[in-house]
Amino acid sequence: MKKLLFSTIILFCFLLSPISSISQTTDKSNPKLVIGIVVDQMRYDYLTRFYNKYGEGGFKRLMNEGFNCKNNHFNYVPTYTGPGHASVYTGTTPKYHGIISNNWYDKVSKASVYCAQDDAVESIGTTSRAGKMSPNRMQTTTFADENRLFTQKKGKTIGIAIKDRGAILPAGHTANAAYWFHGKDEGQWITSTYYMEDLPKWVKDFNKSKTVKSYLKTWNTLYDIKTYVESGDDLNDFEGGFKGKETATFPYDLKALKDENGGYDILKTTPFGNSLTADFALAAIEGEDLGQDEITDVLTVSFSCTDYVGHNFGVNSKEVEDTYLRLDKDLERLLKVLDKKVGSGEYTVFLTADHGAVDVPAYLKSLNVPAGYIDNSDMKTKFTEFMTKTYGTSDLVENVSNNQVFLNRKKIKALGLDLSSVQQTIVNELITYNDIDKAYTAQAMISTSFPDGIEHMIQNGFNQKRSGDVIVVYNPAYISYSHTGSTHGSGFNYDTHVPLLFYGKGVKQGSTVTRTVIPDIAPTMSALLNISFPSGATGSPLEFVIKK
Incomplete structure (x- = not known):
C-alpha cells in the first residue's frame, strides 16, 4: 500500500511540476x-x-x-x-x-x-x-x-x-x-x-x-x-x-x-x-x-x-x-x-x-610576398596574334570576360573545326602565359568530375548554358585591377x-x-x-x- 501511494505521488508530481520547464525546453515554434x-x-x-x-x-x-x-x-x-x-x-x-x-x-x-x-x-x-x-x-x-x-x-x-x-x-x-x-x-x-x-x-x-x-x-x-x-x-x-x-x-x-x-x-x-x-x-x-x-x-x-x-x-x-x-x-x-x-x-x-x-x-x-597585376593589353595582343596565326582569323573569339573565353561556335562550325579541339588548343596556349596559373576547357567542366581543389570550385561556378569555352586562373594575389585598393573574385x-x-x-x-x-x-x-x-x-x- 505504501509503495502504491508513493508511486501515485511521484506520478502526480511528474504530471504537474515539470509542465512549464518542458514547454520552455521543447519550444518548437518558429522565430517571428x-x-x-x-x-x-x-x-x-x-x-x-x-x-x-x-x-x-x-x-x-x-x-x-x-x-x-x-x-x-x-x-x-x-x-x-x-x-x-x-x-x-x-x-x-x-x-x-x-x-x-x-x-x-x-x-x-x-x-x-x-x-x-x-x-x-x-x-x-x-x-x-x-x-x-x-x-x-x-x-x-x-x-x-x-x-x-x-x-x-x-x-x-x-x-x-x-x-x-x-x-x-x-x-x-x-x-x-x-x-x-x-x-x-x-x-x-x-x-x-x-x-x-x-x-x-x-x-x-x-x-x-x-x-x-x-x-x-x-x-x-x-x-x-x-x-x-x-x-x-x-x-x-x-x-x-x-x-x-x-x-x-x-x-x-x-x-x-x-x-x-x-x-x-x-x-x-x-x-x-x-x-x-x-x-x-x-x-x-x-x-x-x-x-x-x-x-x-x-x-x-x-x-x-x-x-x-x-x-x-x-x-x-x-x-x-x-x-x-x-x-x-x-x-x-x-x-x-x-x-x-x-x-x-x-x-x-x-x-x-x-x-x-x-x-x-x-x-x-613591398613586403616580398608574391603578387602583381595582369597586363591585359599585352596578353590580348599576344593571344590575338596566336589565334590569327593558328586559325587564320581572330574572329573565332567573341568575347573575353570574367576570366573566360567565349568562342564563335557558328564560325568554328563553318570552318569545319572541332569545338573541343579549339578549346584545348587555346588552353595549351594560355597556360604558357606568365600570370596564368591554370586553364581549363568547358568540355573538361562538363565531362570530368573534380572532387576538390580549384577545379572543383570552377566546376561549381560553371553554368553550361551561360559560362564560356575556356576558363583561366591567375596566379595567387595577381589581379586585373588598379594599383590602389583591393578587389576579389x-x-x-x-x-x-x-x-x-x-x-x-x-x-x-x-x-x-x-x-x-x-x-x-x-x-x-x-x-x-x-x-x-x-x-x-x-x-x-x-x-x-x-x-x-
Missing part, C-alpha cells in the same frame, strides 16, 4: 522574424583583427552568444557580389542558380548582361533606369521564397541594400519588396514594378526626411586614429581616395567632396552608407510590422559600403577599420530594436559575406574565407572549426523553419547549429 545579414567584402579575419575594439552589443554579441562557424568558405569561383548573394540564399552555386557573375557575356543576345537587369519592368521612386531590376535571371528559389510558399504568402519578405543586386537576389522571386539606394543627384530608396506600382508611405516618408542629407558630413575616425594599430599607415601609396582631395587621409569633408564624386553616391564609399542602410532597415521593421505575429517574416539586409570602401582604400587601410567599427555600432543598434520590437529570443539572425578580398598586391610586393582563401554567425531563436551557443560552405546556410535556415529547401539547394543543414 529571420534577419539575414550579408556584409559585402567581409573577410573572416575582420572579426578577429578588430575584436578588441568592438563593443559588446554588435559582432561580439553574435559571436559569443550565438554560433560561430570559423572555417566558412565559398566553394566556387568567381567570388563576386551577385553570385555571392544568390548562393547564400539559394543554398547552391552558380552552376545551378545561374548568377555566374555580376555581369556576363550572354551567348544568345551576344551582349553583356547584368545579373539583376530586367528591361520588362519600370523604375519606381526614380525617373532613371536604376529601377529596371528584378530577380528574373536567378533560376532557383531562395529560402525566403520557400517561406512565402509555406505560409501561403502570409509571411513577408523584404530585401534591403545600397546595391540593387544585394537587395533583389536574397529576397527572391516572391518577395513583397526589395529596395535599393539610388544616389547621384537624388539620394532616394527605390524599387521596380516587379514588386509594386508605387512606394509605400513609410518609404516615401523616409525619402522626404533629412536622413540622407544628414550623412553628408565630415568622416573622421570614430576613435583616436593613433589607436588604430590593427591597420597600416593612414598616408601610403596603396589607396585610391576621393577626387578633390590630394591624399587618401582622414578627415574627409563629404559635403565639400560630394559634387566631384557622384553626388549622393559618395556615401556608398563611407561607413555612413551602412548607417543609412541600418536606418532604412529599422524603418522597414516598423513600417511593415515585421515579426509582429506567429508567422515568420524574412528581412534580408546587405551592408554594401564595406565593399566600396575596401575597393577604394584596401584591406589594410584605416578607412576599412573605421568602417567596421562603425558597422559594429549599427549592428548593436539593429539588435536592440529587434529585442524591443520583436522580442528578445523571438528572432533569428545569421551574418555572413558575399566574398572576401585580397590585400593590395602593390603592398604585398578568385578561389584563394583571402576571397573565400568569410564569417558565418548564427544567433537567436533555435540556435545553439558555441563555435566550430569544421569546414562549412556558403550553400549550407539556406538549408540550415530551411531546417530551422521546418520548410522545404530551396529548389536547387546542394548544401546541407548544419545540425550542430540548430537546437533540437
